[in-house]
Amino acid sequence: MEGQLxxxxxxxxxxxxxxxxxxxxxxxxxPRDRRLRPSVLLQWxxxxxxxxxxxxxxxxxxxxxxxxxxxxxxxxxxxxxxADHIFGFDDLRPLSFxxxxxxxxxxxxxxxxxxxxxxxxxxxxxxxxxxxxxxxxVDIQALGDVTRVFGVxxxxxPVLHGDLEISGFRFGRTAYLTDVSAIPEESFALLKxxxxxxxxxxxxxxxxxxxxxxxxxxxxxxxxxxxxxxxHIAHELGHEDTNAKLPDNIRLAHDGLTFAVQLDxxxxxxxxxxxxxxxxxxxPVYRSLAEIPENFGPCVAAIGNFDGVHRGHRENLGSAAAxxxxxxxxxxxxxxxxxxxxxxxxxxxxxxxxxxxxRIRLIAQTGVDAVLVLPFNAELSRVTAREFVRxxxxxxxxxxxxxxxxxxxxxxxxxxxxxxxxAFGEEFGFSVHVHQAVRVHGMEVxxxxxxxxxxxxxxxxxxxxxxxxxxxxxxxxxGRGVGTKLLVPTVNLAPYDGLLPGFGVxxxxxxxxxxxxxxxTNVGNRPTFEGAGFGVETHILDFEPVELTDDTALRLDFLxxxxxxxxxxxTDALKTQILKDVSMAKRYFHLTRAAAQSFVA
Numbered sequence: 001m002e003g004q005l006x007x008x009x010x011x012x013x014x015x016x017x018x019x020x021x022x023x024x025x026x027x028x029x030x031p032r033d034r035r036l037r038p039s040v041l042l043q044w045x046x047x048x049x050x051x052x053x054x055x056x057x058x059x060x061x062x063x064x065x066x067x068x069x070x071x072x073x074x075x076x077x078x079x080x081x082x083a084d085h086i087f088g089f090d091d092l093r094p095l096s097f098x099x100x101x102x103x104x105x106x107x108x109x110x111x112x113x114x115x116x117x118x119x120x121x122x123x124x125x126x127x128x129x130x131x132x133x134x135x136x137x138v139d140i141q142a143l144g145d146v147t148r149v150f151g152v153x154x155x156x157x158p159v160l161h162g163d164l165e166i167s168g169f170r171f172g173r174t175a176y177l178t179d180v181s182a183i184p185e186e187s188f189a190l191l192k193x194x195x196x197x198x199x200x201x202x203x204x205x206x207x208x209x210x211x212x213x214x215x216x217x218x219x220x221x222x223x224x225x226x227x228x229x230x231x232h233i234a235h236e237l238g239h240e241d242t243n244a245k246l247p248d249n250i251r252l253a254h255d256g257l258t259f260a261v262q263l264d265x266x267x268x269x270x271x272x273x274x275x276x277x278x279x280x281x282x283x284p285v286y287r288s289l290a291e292i293p294e295n296f297g298p299c300v301a302a303i304g305n306f307d308g309v310h311r312g313h314r315e316n317l318g319s320a321a322a323x324x325x326x327x328x329x330x331x332x333x334x335x336x337x338x339x340x341x342x343x344x345x346x347x348x349x350x351x352x353x354x355x356x357x358x359r360i361r362l363i364a365q366t367g368v369d370a371v372l373v374l375p376f377n378a379e380l381s382r383v384t385a386r387e388f389v390r391x392x393x394x395x396x397x398x399x400x401x402x403x404x405x406x407x408x409x410x411x412x413x414x415x416x417x418x419x420x421x422x423a424f425g426e427e428f429g430f431s432v433h434v435h436q437a438v439r440v441h442g443m444e445v446x447x448x449x450x451x452x453x454x455x456x457x458x459x460x461x462x463x464x465x466x467x468x469x470x471x472x473x474x475x476x477x478x479g480r481g482v483g484t485k486l487l488v489p490t491v492n493l494a495p496y497d498g499l500l501p502g503f504g505v506x507x508x509x510x511x512x513x514x515x516x517x518x519x520x521t522n523v524g525n526r527p528t529f530e531g532a533g534f535g536v537e538t539h540i541l542d543f544e545p546v547e548l549t550d551d552t553a554l555r556l557d558f559l560x561x562x563x564x565x566x567x568x569x570x571t572d573a574l575k576t577q578i579l580k581d582v583s584m585a586k587r588y589f590h591l592t593r594a595a596a597q598s599f600v601a
Contacts, residue, residue, distance in 0.1 A: 001151060001264040003044030004325070004367075005174060005196070007257045008054075008064035010231045011035025012202065013084035015060065018235050025235045032239040032254035036060035037084045038178050038232050040198070041068060042171065043325075044263055046150040050328060053149060055079065055169060055176055061088025065095070067256070069326055072098040075149050076138075078110040079178060080166035081117030089122055092136045100137035109143045109154070111167055143167065152263045157187050162209030172263035174198075175225075178232050181209050183219060194225035195262060198253065200232035213237070213246075220250050229253040241592065244469045245509070247516050248555055258321060258367035259283075283364050285371045289396050292372065296332075297398020300324040302368070303334040303410065305447070308353035309362035311467045312405060312438040312445045319433065320403040321367035329400060330369040335359065336376040343376050350451055351499035358473060372397075385411025389424045401431045407446075408434075440464045457502035459558040469509075471557035472496055477535075478550050489543035493536040493554065500536065501558050503565040507585045510538050511555040512548065517541070520585040521556065524565040539578070541586060560588055 009015075016035040017026035025033050037058030044051055054076045058064075073095045079085055096106045110118060118140060119126040125135045147154045157168035157175060160182040168177035168187070173195040177183070180200050183191075191197065201216035210232065211219070220228035228250040239252050246252075260283045286292050302320040306313045317333055324331035337356050341349040354362065360371055374380060374392075383391075388411055393399040402421065409417050418434045425432040438445045445465045453462040454470055462470050477492040491510065503524035510519040521538040538556060562584055568574040 001044060001046075001172070001262075003042055003152075003172075003261050003263045004258055004369075005261045006041040006043070006068060006367075007229075007231065007253045007255055008039040008041050008068065009036030009058060009060055010233055010253045010255055010257075011037055012232055012234045013037065013082070016233070016235045021235060023235055025238045028238060030239055032252075034255065035233055036064055036255055037088075038200075039064060039085075039088075040176055041070075042152075042261075042263075044150070044152065046152075051075075051150045053077070053152075056085040056178075057088035057092060058084050059087040062091040064088075065091065070095060073106055074099070076106060076108045077143070077147075077154060077167075077169055078108065078114045078118075079168065080111070080161060080164065081114040082179070085179075086114075086118060086121070089118065090136070092138060093134055096137040106136070106138045107149075108138050108140045109147055109149075110140055111143050114143075114167075115140050155190060157190050159183050159187060164209075170194075172261060174261045174263075175223075179209070180211050181207075188222065191223045191225075194223060196227045196229065196259070197223050197225040198229045198231055201230040201237075201252075202232060203234045203236040205236065213242070217247065217250055220247075225249075227251075229257070240463070240468070244463075244557065244559065245592070248511060256318075257365075258325075259365065260369060283368065283370055285360055285373060287373050288375065289372075289392065292396060296330065296370075298400045299330040299332050299369075299397055300327070300401040300403070301332050301334055301393065301397065301399055302403045304404070304408070305339050306333065306335050306359055306363060307339060307447045308450050308466060309359060309366075310438075310445050310447065310450055310465050311440060312435070314366050314467065315438055316403045316405060316435050317363060317366035317368055319435065320401070321369070323401050323403070323433070324369065327400065331367070332370045332372055332397065333363045333366075333368045334372045334374065335363070336380075337373050338376055340376050340381070344381065350448070351497070353447060353450060353454070353470075353499055355473070355498060382412055385416030385420055386424070387411075389421075389428060394428045394430070399428075399430045401433065403433045403435060405435055406437065451499060454499055454501050457504045457506075457561045457564070459501055459506065459561055469557045469559060470501070471509075471555055472498060472500065474536075474554050474556065475551055476548055476554065489540040491538045491540065491548070491554065493538070493556065496536065501561070505562045505565070505581050506558045507560040507562060507588045508538060509557040509559060510540060511557075512552060517543070518585070518589050519556075520562070520581050521558070522565070539582065541582065541589070 015037055016033060037060045039054060039056040039058050042053045051074045052070060052072055054073055056079055057076060073092060092106060099106055124132050143156060145156055152171055155170040157170055157177060158165055159168045159177055159180045161179045162181055166179060168175060170190060175191055175194055176198045178200045199216040199219055200211055201213045202210035204213055206212055216230055226249065231253045233252060239254060243251055300320045300323045302316045321331040339352060363371055404418060406418060422432045441464055450462050450465045459470050474493045474496050477494050501523055506521045508519045508521040510517045517540045519538045519540045521536060523536050525534050562581055568577060
């Protein structure tokens with residue numbers, strides 16, 4: 001059984017921005033730095049109806065419910081009885097009336113300690129003498145080790161919040177643990193074989209009742225989930241800067257983040273999935289129209305190459321996913337492989353920002369339910385815009401809505417645009433939402449603009465447009481032999497066909513398998529050494545020996561450009577400059593760490 005998890009809030013008990021604070025995060029223009037009090041929403045289909053289950057109702061629940069257009073709640077699970085997790089209880093009133101009119105009440109699953117707090121604080125609801133006519137129609141029910149709700153098992157995971165034992169929850173292949181300062185040994189045994197784990201990570205500075213980022217990362221490595229999301233985040237942690245320092249499969253969550261989750265642990269463990277679909281980040285990826293299930297539609301779509309999956313792409317994809325949720329439909333991203341330009345103009349096609357596996361992974365993070373990868377070949381290149389709309393979108397997918405950028409072109413020769421798409425929408429009965437280009441710091445975001453910045457070595461501004469650090473996935477250059485130790489702090493990347501930054505020296509972060517190192521990297525022809533040729537050479541700072549084979553997975557993230565490539569008069573001059581580069585890179589990392597830890601809790 002598959003469902004959706006949405007982060008309603010990812011902030012601390014005071015939220016972000018924090019009242020009276022003018023720090024960089026509290027005044028940040030990045031919407032991901034605005035964090036309501038922590039809560040998540042789970043939705044899935046059961047017996048012909050979409051079920052809506054909450055974990056916690058914090059003080060911001062009314063705003064969260066409005067943002068997500070909730071009209072009913074079928075159940076609530078409580079982690080504990082602190083104010084930032086229960087003080088939105090009263091706003092269940094109008095939502096409980098829907099359930100009450102159907103002859104039921106909203107069940108609240110809480111520990112005895114949390115039940116006592118709820119009954120004491122909300123006496124007007126739970127007192128035997130309560131007479132207030134508009135009180136919430138709810139029933140508190142005992143939270144057992146396993147609670148089954150609408151076909152889904154919620155397993156309680158005991159964790160510590162300072163000296164207080166509170167409840168985390170596992171549902172299928174996902175676990176949610178917030179306000180955690182310690183995880184008992186017996187609870188780790190309940191966190192095996194997860195696709196997603198949500199862990200609280202307050203800040204870098206230690207706190208008596210909350211985990212630091214470093215503690216959460218260590219727990220994540222031990223748990224071994226495919227994806228770890230950090231929540232209950234204080235204003236010391238800026239979203240983009242913090243993510244830049246985390247391992248690739250560990251990320252800060254943000255309010256509104258939505259993704260698919262496998263709710264049936266048994267089926268998930270045995271690999272149950274949509275027939276013929278390749279699973280990626282828990283959503284199905286279809287490689288042709290023939291793989292689309294007959295009953296897939298109706299749905300809402302976004303269509304494009306999505307190279308880079310930049311901020312503009314994510315706005316289109318996220319809006320399609322949001323509309324689909326609102327209308328009770330599925331959402332799908334439709335993309336192409338190879339990139340049409342690579343097929344039509346192979347000699348002149350631009351280098352790709354992201355190859356297909358990373359593109360799919362990034363698309364999956366936007367909240368869409370599925371990805372369709374259409375093979376771009378001679379046959380597809382000849383399909384007219386009308387044929388594509390009629391045969392693919394309407395007849396095969398059951399499209400009811402489409403989200404596109406203003407520059408969208410499609411059909412044979414790219415002859416049709418958004419005006420033609422709107423006309424087809426009126427003819428075939430689907431809505432068309434055209435999004436204007438996203439602008440960041442006055443720059444219009446597009447794949448070509450990102451390519452130009454990266455080619456020029458401006459990885460800082462490219463990062464603004466992408467909404468994340470630009471990086472490449474590769475392997476070591478051949479020739480080290482299988483199983484050898486990397487005993488010197490230098491790694492050369494294998495030849496790479498995608499886009500690389502312009503020649504120069506960069507502050508970087510190198511991930512070797514799951515180990516992350518601060519580093520400095522030269523991209524270029526190494527002109528000081530005659531005949532050396534082009535290469536990407538990375539020097540690891542504070543080096544530790546690491547296992548490295550020819551097929552070891554490497555991820556190289558480009559954080560900051562130090563200088564352009566220079567031909568030095570001698571190797572001694574080059575060595576002197578390398579020492580300066582290393583010193584500057586270390587200073588960069590020192591300053592970024594200091595900035596991240598400088599704000600008062």
